[in-house]
Amino acid sequence: MGERFAVLQLTGCSGCEVSMLNAENWLHENQLVYMPLILSAEDIPEVNTLLVTGGVYTEDDLYRLRLAARRARQVVPVGTCAVSGGVANLGHRDAVRQVFFDRMERRHVPRLLPRCRPVDAVVPVSRYLTGCPPTPELYMALLFDTPGFEAARTVCIECGRRKTRDRPQRLIGFHGGEVDPEMCLINQGYLCIGSSTRGGCRAPCPRAGHPCVGCRGPSTGFIERSSEEWLESIQRVFRRMTDIPPEEIDRGIRSPQFALFLFQFADYAEAPRDKDKVF
Amino acid sequence: MPTLTVPLSRIEGHARAVIEFQGERVISAHFQATELRGFEMLVQGVPAEQVSVIVPRICGVCSTAHHVAAVKALEDACGIAPPPRAIQIRELMMLGQLIQNQATSLFLFTMPDFPGREGVPSLFHLDEHEADIAPRALAIRRLGTRLITLAGGQFIHPVRAVVGGVTSGLDPQAMQTMRQELEDSLALALELVELYWAMFAGLRERIGTLGDDEPTYYLASVHKGHAYYGDVVRVMAPDGSEQHSFAASEYGEDLTLVPVEASYCDGWLYRGQILRANSLARLNLLPEMGTPRADALLRRFREEWGYPAHAILLFDLARAIELIYCMERAMDLLEQELWKGPFRVACGGVEGEGYGLVEAPRGPLIHHYVIEGGIVRQARFLVPTQYNLFAIERALEVAARRYISATSINMELVRAAGRVVRAFDPCIACATH
Numbered sequence: 001m002g003e004r005f006a007v008l009q010l011t012g013c014s015g016c017e018v019s020m021l022n023a024e025n026w027l028h029e030n031q032l033v034y035m036p037l038i039l040s041a042e043d044i045p046e047v048n049t050l051l052v053t054g055g056v057y058t059e060d061d062l063y064r065l066r067l068a069a070r071r072a073r074q075v076v077p078v079g080t081c082a083v084s085g086g087v088a089n090l091g092h093r094d095a096v097r098q099v100f101f102d103r104m105e106r107r108h109v110p111r112l113l114p115r116c117r118p119v120d121a122v123v124p125v126s127r128y129l130t131g132c133p134p135t136p137e138l139y140m141a142l143l144f145d146t147p148g149f150e151a152a153r154t155v156c157i158e159c160g161r162r163k164t165r166d167r168p169q170r171l172i173g174f175h176g177g178e179v180d181p182e183m184c185l186i187n188q189g190y191l192c193i194g195s196s197t198r199g200g201c202r203a204p205c206p207r208a209g210h211p212c213v214g215c216r217g218p219s220t221g222f223i224e225r226s227s228e229e230w231l232e233s234i235q236r237v238f239r240r241m242t243d244i245p246p247e248e249i250d251r252g253i254r255s256p257q258f259a260l261f262l263f264q265f266a267d268y269a270e271a272p273r274d275k276d277k278v279f
Numbered sequence: 280m281p282t283l284t285v286p287l288s289r290i291e292g293h294a295r296a297v298i299e300f301q302g303e304r305v306i307s308a309h310f311q312a313t314e315l316r317g318f319e320m321l322v323q324g325v326p327a328e329q330v331s332v333i334v335p336r337i338c339g340v341c342s343t344a345h346h347v348a349a350v351k352a353l354e355d356a357c358g359i360a361p362p363p364r365a366i367q368i369r370e371l372m373m374l375g376q377l378i379q380n381q382a383t384s385l386f387l388f389t390m391p392d393f394p395g396r397e398g399v400p401s402l403f404h405l406d407e408h409e410a411d412i413a414p415r416a417l418a419i420r421r422l423g424t425r426l427i428t429l430a431g432g433q434f435i436h437p438v439r440a441v442v443g444g445v446t447s448g449l450d451p452q453a454m455q456t457m458r459q460e461l462e463d464s465l466a467l468a469l470e471l472v473e474l475y476w477a478m479f480a481g482l483r484e485r486i487g488t489l490g491d492d493e494p495t496y497y498l499a500s501v502h503k504g505h506a507y508y509g510d511v512v513r514v515m516a517p518d519g520s521e522q523h524s525f526a527a528s529e530y531g532e533d534l535t536l537v538p539v540e541a542s543y544c545d546g547w548l549y550r551g552q553i554l555r556a557n558s559l560a561r562l563n564l565l566p567e568m569g570t571p572r573a574d575a576l577l578r579r580f581r582e583e584w585g586y587p588a589h590a591i592l593l594f595d596l597a598r599a600i601e602l603i604y605c606m607e608r609a610m611d612l613l614e615q616e617l618w619k620g621p622f623r624v625a626c627g628g629v630e631g632e633g634y635g636l637v638e639a640p641r642g643p644l645i646h647h648y649v650i651e652g653g654i655v656r657q658a659r660f661l662v663p664t665q666y667n668l669f670a671i672e673r674a675l676e677v678a679a680r681r682y683i684s685a686t687s688i689n690m691e692l693v694r695a696a697g698r699v700v701r702a703f704d705p706c707i708a709c710a711t712h
Contacts, residue, residue: 011314013708014291015339015435018379021387021417022424022434027403036288038387039401040697058314060293087336090321099320108541109313133339133435173328178623179446208432208439209446213332257329260336 003048005143006034008068010061011088011116012054016079016133020051023136026143044068049143051129055081055088056117060110065122074126076142077119079133080215084264086132088116090256121270128278132215132261135201142279151200154219155212159194159203163187167243171252179209186241191252193262195237196222196230198278213257217264223275227263280306283679283688285696289388289401291340292707296675296696297541303685308675310668310700312544318712322658327353327629327650328442330658334646335436337660338708340383342436343376343427344639345660345709347508348646350440354626355528356633356650357442362621365444367612370506371430372437373637374609377507379423380640381558381602384704385475386416389595392698393478412474419468419602422461426609429457444623451618458613461606468606469572472599479596487590491677491699494518494589495670496549497560500636500643504569506608507638512645513564514549519587521564527634527645530661539668544710546668547661555670556642556663557703558597563587570611573604591674594702628653639663641706664710667703674699 009017017037020026034041044050044064050072056062069075080086091100092115104112119125129142141149152158161184168189179185185192185206194203194212198219206212217223222230231253238249253262265273285296293314299306318337322330331349335342347369354361361369390412391399399405402413424434429449431437439445494517500509512530514522525533534547548554563586568574577600584593630653635646642663649657678699682692 009293011293011316013316013336013339013342015336015342018339018383018424019435021383022421027413032401032403035401037291038289038383039403040288040391041400042286060313087321087333088317090325090333091317093324096320096323099323100317103320104315104317104543106540106543109311109543112315132336135434177625178620181447204428204433205438210332210432210438210441255329256325257332260333 002030004031004033004046005049005051006044006047006068006072007032007037007051007053008034008044008064009037010052010054010065010082011057012079012081012086016053019133019136020139023139026139030143044071046071048073050075051078052076052082052119053078055085056113056119056122057088058110058112062113062122065119069123075119075123076127076129077125078129079131080261080264081116082119083128083130083217084118084268085116087260089260089263091116118268120273126277128273130198130216130264130278131201137202138200138279154199155194155197155201155203155206155216158199158201159206161185161206167241169243171244171248181209185211186238189242189244191249193234193253193258196233214261217261217278220275220278223265223278224272226266230262283692285693287697287700289391289697290701290705290707291338292710294705294707296700298675298679300679300683303683305676305679305683308672308679309541310671310675310705311542312707312711314707315543315711316708319658319660322655325655327648327653327655330648330655331440331442332436332438337712338706339435340380341376341639341641341644341706341709343372343431344637344644345646346431346437347373347440348635348637348639348644350442350635351637352633352635352646352648353442353629353650354633355635356631356648357626357629359443359624359626361444362624364448364617364620365440365622366508367615368430368445368449368617369440370508371609371612371617372427372439373507374605374612375423375426375430377423377640378426378602378605378609379420381598381605382416382420382423384701385595385598385602386412386420386471388704389701390475390478392694392701394481397694412471415467415471419464419471422464422606425460426457429453441623442629443626444621446622448618448620448622454613454617458610461610461613465572465603465606468603472576472603475599476596482592486592490681491674492590494587496522496552496554497563497587498549498554498556498643498666499561499564500638501561501565503565503567505638506612509637509643512636512643515560515563515587527636527647530645534661544665544668544707547666548669553669553673554666556666557594557640558601559588559594560642561638562597562600568600568604570604570607573600573607576600576603591699591702594704598704641704641709642666660712662709662712664703664705664707667705668710671700671703671705
């Protein structure tokens with residue numbers, strides 16, 4: 001029946017679970033023993049692999065994660081929230097936090113922690129599965145070491161849009177102009193960061209005409225370095241391909257939408273993460 | 280005062296039912312959300328044009344609804360209307376979402392509750408002779424995700440809808456493949472729905488006799504031949520008459536938010552009264568669906584259960600009809616020339632106040648933003664699970680009265696609480712947005 005595994009959902013959106021359910025054969029070859037979304041089980045049993053989705057945001061999350069991790073041979077944070085705290089980091093701004101605590105005072109419910117923490121800030125982990133959420137194909141590759149699974153180094157390589165000599169002068173916002181269906185989004189003036197984002201997702205967003213926002217985090221070379229270095233690599237790409245002022249790029253990549261995903265590894269880690277553990 | 284806490288699984292997110300009683304007297308029954316997302320606060324200070332990428336992360340199940348509601352709200356603020364083609368593509372995403380959601384709720388969440396299967400932890404643990412249900416249910420469910428991927432770009436958190444329209448059209452080849460897949464799978468889906476219908480009949484004695492099948496107000500933003508895109512919220516009164524309808528911008532006139540102390544989910548009342556949204560509300564507000572197979576099922580539904588229908592467990596069966604409707608309707612839309620523009624109208628910049636409404640899987644979802652200098656200053660989300668909160672709690676209280684006596688608690692209550700809650704298919708990530 002395969003190895004026993006469990007899925008522990010902390011504070012998150014369930015998108016990682018929804019994606020996982022689409023991975024073919026995942027259940028036939030492994031034995032799922034805990035996943036409250038689709039399976040009623042009171043306790044987290046002993047397992048080989050514990051997949052954890054969502055960030056550690058309540059005292060309940062903290063308790064359940066610690067308990068579950070003790071019963072698992074390996075712990076794998078899945079998705080951006082589990083890897084770095086994800087979208088909840090938008091609340092890690094003084095003004096917003098103040099609103100949070102003013103408006104969300106409640107009784108008899110698990111208390112919120114001062115901020116949302118990634119899984120590896122609480123328990124040791126064996127590997128990371130990145131993406132918001134990871135694709136079914138990535139789940140399969142992680143769980144079963146799918147033979148023949150290959151990921152390109154970056155999203156850019158998987159996208160396949162045509163690069164041209166067009167050198168845009170300004171960034172087009174996400175909502176300006178018609179998107180050319182074939183041409184590279186950077187050549188069109190979109191702030192696409194697929195050139196520095198970890199491949200493996202098969203580039204669904206840029207293919208659909210929306211710039212890559214970097215949800216899989218940096219490509220392998222940048223994982224063990226600070227986000228500053230990743231941001232600089234994005235700048236280099238835009239210098240090479242466009243005449244857009246660097247300040248404009250800098251403002252763009254530091255804006256909230258990107259911040260969700262850009263600051264995933266070194267910045268939020270208690271210690272640098274090992275690049276060989278990132279999937 | 281004794282308190283009974285019932286942990287809940289096979290729902291989206293973290294919640295529990297808490298019942299307080301004294302002797303045989305049930306003092307209260309609460310449905311408590313034990314997690315908080317907080318997106319109304321998270322999006323403050325965010326550039327408006329980025330909202331449509333951030334808000335799908337409220338919920339991975341209802342992401343498409345948030346994605347589309349957000350762009351509709353921003354378009355409302357700019358005073359622009361997207362081209363018809365863009366609307367069709369957005370509708371297709373919404374249909375994909377509902378196929379995925381209804382298949383999940385029907386098969387993965389509620390099927391293990393049927394008589395004879397009590398104590399089965401999941402769909403994957405059914406007896407050998409029913410072991411083939413799970414893979415077939417997952418196959419139908421997967422169609423929904425594939426449709427979201429085709430129409431929405433990304434497979435869970437769509438990206439294609441943008442202020443003014445959509446980024447691009449769809450690939451004709453991929454559309455044809457998808458249409459064929461839907462057509463090939465329709466027989467399987469109907470078979471599963473029949474199976475569900477038959478299992479559901481096993482509950483017959485309990486349906487409409489639970490004690491909380493009293494009529495309430497029903498809210499839905501659908502009309503015949505719709506694709507869940509949402510234009511106005513329609514209201515049916517408890518006596519079955521259609522009360523009135525209101526635009527998203529008018530929600531404040533009829534809906535009031537009631538803060539809840541011991542939960543991260545507050546609840547809405549309609550003119551001070553309990554209301555219900557979700558599948559049954561939609562069916563009650565529709566004379567017919569508008570596609571042949573779904574309409575045949577709807578006629579049968581009304582012959583068996585009457586019209587309008589009020590029994591809580593019928594929410595589940597209504598989802599089965601909608602599953603078929605969505606597949607049929609998606610096939611129709613896939614025959615349109617969704618590769619031909621225009622896909623987008625120009626938008627100078629987002630500014631001012633805007634409201635966006637869609638019919639999400641659980642009912643009318645409203646996004647309301649105040650934008651200043653292109654930055655979100657205020658955001659408010661009206662989420663269907665919050666409309667249903669007090670209806671869920673009333674139903675829990677009725678169930679508790681039924682199973683708690685002066686001398687004992689019938690632990691069937693735990694199962695009943697699960698059934699009642701799952702009938703409303705609550706989504707806690709959305710509810711605590």
